[in-house]
Amino acid sequence: MLLVVNKYLLRKRFVGITLWPFIIMKRADLKNDTIFINHERIHLRQQLELLVLPFFIWYLVEYLIKVLYYKNGYVAYRNISFEREAYQNENNLDYLKKRSFWSFVKYL
Known part of the structure; x- marks a missing residue:
């Protein structure tokens, strides 16, 4: 797990993103936020299980399906x-x- 702080890589509403093996965050203080880091570490595990690239494909496809269903991006x-x-x-x-x-898969 490599922690990277860069406020320019993330859109306005996002404070962090996990791109294996990196956790990218907007602010340095998030390095000490155990809940935030745990959330992102869960994503690291998910990405590893799906061998990274299939994770992002699945994530995008599932998001698009749910946008059509909920009619709301968030x-x-x-x-x-x-x-x-x-x-x-x-x-x-x-x-x-x-x-x-x-x-x-229990959360599908």
Whole structure:
């Protein structure tokens, strides 16, 4: 896991993004935010499980399907299986220790 701080790489509404093996964040103080880092580490695991590129293809396809369904970009984003898993478990700092392989499919 490599932490990168760069406020220019992210759109206005985003504070962070995970692009394996990097966690890119807007502000340096986020390095100390355990919940934020845990959320992004969940995405790192998801990306590894899907061998990175298929993760991003799946993510985009699922987002587009959900935009059509919900007619709202933010609601669609929050309902992507990868995001649902990460948001639901970001407060559990032990989650990745006991998480089973491909757990995100439970959130489809």
